[in-house]
Amino acid sequence: MGNEITAKSGDPFLPDASFNDEEILTFRLNIWQLLGYQTERWTMGDSSSVPVEVAEELLRSICFTLHCATESGIVSAKELARPHDLRGLLKRGQAEIKNLIKKGKTLLGDVVRTTPQIENISYRDTLPGLAGFFKKYDWRYFAHEIPASIDYQLCRPVPDNLYGIKYINEYIVRLSIENRVICSFDVDTVISLLKCHCPDYRGLLINLYEPVAANAVGLALLDEDIFSLDVGADRQRKLVDLFKKCSKDEAIGRLKNAAGKVALRLGFEEAAFIEYLRQTAVDLYPRINAAAAAGWLGGVFIALPYEIGGWK
């Protein structure tokens, strides 16, 4: 039968609260009224009906906005299931989104300022794409959408359960961390490393941070100078020996420790930064495990074939 729309699992999630049956009914009625209000504004009063696809998108946006309000603690989720007009709550959710937009713009400014001086087409194209997001983002009606062209792949992708401005802000935060790691090293050394990692590092869709972080972690594991970024054959052999003796838990523990050392040597103390580096290091484990069994870690930690200014 008509006039029915469904919010599916995995959509911008609904406020997380345990409602009883009566509260669920009230919540649905509240949301329905809110959806009618938003639809009327979207059509500017010209149309009382909209295609179901539009209604579903408007509904997702409402859920996302209310979720922003409840998550930030402005209102409790239980408030949504009280018989009353939710327009006030929607406005407060929108105010929260506007704050996130402001924060996102500042973060993007930082990212632009700390962009590594390394040429990469996908990175170069992504920055205007991120800036374009803030022009195209419709926080009133489609707050959950991500109208941005993002080509550059992060080492640790943003989780799929983030939408709209939250996705973009998280992407920018992660990109900023990656930038700061890359910029901590000598740019020529990083370029040499990237050339070994992927000869066409300028044109292909690769992540610039991952090989840098992996080599830094590898060197920290051996207590060597991380700024050299060179894990040559000797060092690779030492790493193979190191990991062959370790159980999985031990190996992951060592990787986390090494990531902590890298953060310390780079002089970064923020928890988010250390955690990102740690997770990057932990993500290396399956590759290290497989490669160490074969006795060669050349695919994980990269040896620089030449020094700046000449071949080794």
Next chain:
Amino acid sequence: MNNEFALSVIDLQKRQTMAELRECNEFTIQCGLSLSEQQIAGVAEQRLSALYNTGRVEFGQGIIKKLLRVFCNSPYIIQENYEDTILELLDSFYFFKNESMDRISDDELIEFMKDRFDGICQGSLAYLGGTSLEELCRNTRYGRECDETDRHGRLF
């Protein structure tokens, strides 16, 4: 709370539509038209079914009241064909709302339907749906002016 839920207030809407149709009887009776309780239930049901078939969702009071207020004084609607005409008009309205890609407002579409129904269509719903509305939607999509005359250039 479960992440999946169907947002549906069908029963409530059906009751609202029936109440609106009863209210409509108060002014349509002046034109000699009214719906019985059984017919009211049928129209309310048909409205939901038309929305379902056209993939649309309607909020608030909807268009039934507007539609009846505009069409009740048509010389081509009599008590005998009143219910059938409303049902057809509802179907056509939502269908052509989609066809026009929502570029025509409710009021404009209803006004156009009434003009054509009483004019060139001379009460023929088939003509209205098959030619006039099709033309309107095509012209709307391509941003062209609508020709208000028949093939002999006569303006109704």
